[in-house]
Amino acid sequence: MMSIKDNLLEVKDLRVSFQTYAGEVQAVRGVSFSLKKGEVLAIVGESGCGKSVTAQTLMRLIPTPPSYIKSGSILFDGKMDITKLSNKQMEKIRGSEIGMIFQDPMTSLNPTMKVGDQITEGLIKHEGLRKKAAMEKAIEILKLVGINSPEGRIHQYPHELSGGMRQRVMIAIALACSPKLLIADEPTTALDVTIQAQIIDLMKTISEKTDSSIILITHDLGVVADMARRVVVMYAGKIVEQGTVDEIFYDPQHPYTWGLLRSVPRLDTNSNDELVPIPGTPPDLFAPPKGCAFAARCPYAMNHCLEEDPEHTTLSETHSSACWLLHPDAPKVERPVGVGGHQHV
Template sequence: MKTILDVKNLSVSFDVYGGEVQAVRDVSFQMYEGEAIAIVGESGSGKSVTAQTIMRLIQTPPGKIRSGQIFLDQQDLLSLSEKEMQKVRGNKIGMIFQDPMTSLNPTMTVGKQIMEGLKQHQKLNGKAARARAIELLKMVGIPNPESRISQYPHQFSGGMRQRVMIAIALACSPSLLIADEPTTALDVTIQAQILNLMKDLQKKLKTSIILITHDLGIVADICDRVFVMYAGQIVETGTKREIFRNPQHPYTKGLLKSLPRLDQDKKEPLIPIFGSPPDLIQPPQGCGFCSRCDEAMRICETVPPEQTVISETQSVRCWLQHPYAKQSGSPGSQEARV
């Protein structure tokens, strides 16, 4: 399989009044051509910052990339100038943002906003760009695209605006599409429509997709692999089958227990993850999830967990899964617990 995106040891921080927020801490992952992956986690876990850093949309200052490399088709994005990066955004990488109402320009027709990228990157003239824009609106399921191309964002519903955002992101047939919580502001029925649309477009266009979300429930049908983020780090990765059926990290298990299931007794209550994420101005010395974990051990407080390989496709950063912990049986002993 061809590697389309390779993120290596990425760390991003923000200077704020109280100090330096270490939003992303030593994140590494790869994705392959035509693959769909999900990056999941609570608000503040570093998902959106990771996506925005790939797009080079982090405002500097206050943000800064402390270390790392991001390769798209073997091209290091972090070494490009802003002018060079403008040729990548919307062309090789498309992005769907959380709220289409604030992402779309209210003073421009949707057609003009779609045609903007086509004219800049593909050098299409006005007539050809308009024809392509109508084709894209039809592709994403906008009815009467010939007339709606001349309308403004406020004349569209929330779901239709998100479809317009998808059309803009796909206009130049990017090799990578980043969807940053594309269904957050939509009701459940429209969520399903948008996810099915993305799934169909991935099959047709062979586009690689990164889905950023806090909801594990919406990734099961569209994604091949799942990366679980917590406190700015990837704590577990695996195929969707492994994550849903054999989660290894206590945080992943907590996320799954907080979701309703069709095979679950209706009287059985959902179990929330108690506590709050750590302050990333002063990140924990050991495991970031230690203070919220019922199975935490003494070592979890002071030593960052090593990466433990569970299978060829699954790995986890948790001392409970370390071979030494399993051999000694210490996770079950009272002395080992915090």
């Protein structure tokens, strides 16, 4: 078993809000998780659940104002709290220690700069390489991410490349300075299915070759099953369940996780089975409910769920869930057919 010293990242009770003309939006509400060295961790949930805000906060990329970190800590590599660093200190970390792969390369890449110049920018800034040496390394990195004829590609602009190639360039930029942590924010969203599979395989290979830790932000559970070792499930700015991939897919304990699993197609069931969407909409984070945030959409909700937010129940060393159904006095319910092992909780 790994000790706390093996953790590359420890996020504790992170709370992030946005101040707007209408009031405070509580986007992230007490998130805590850790990431081990060389591990791939997926953060999943519906749009607006706080997963991208969490990821961007790790890089300190959310604009301040209107956003601000209310409380909590982000301990990176056991030696620095990212929440307490200045912008100048963060500039030294972004790209060199932590890299980020954004979901839309067409808007994330600079359309006025050639691909090679965008990759070498970090190498020149963080590693002090001269232009020629930086270009040589850029060509090596483009080869690593599977781009053919990289000697020619470095002289092209983003609009001259396909969507899959642009995403590979984004990965190359993130990898340029060999960061310890890669954050991939919906890295396959804008790509077709064939290219998605190639990008997933590429990221798995990179993780194995470079021993980088990866945080994968996605709503695609297929990508999660293929890449991650552990999964964090977020809802309404909070973590409602976390565990290993096997625990989340085969022994899920939170009704929201059940809903996510029922709303995606599966290869091991009848192809005529209808997908079951989660009814209702997420709560307004201007005024989050005092009880469980999922209670209004949960078919198993009890009166107590509306009044008090549940604490996390520890189910194993790696698995926990915040649901009142796990309380000893709660009525026993059966998971929906087709979710996990279909057993009582």
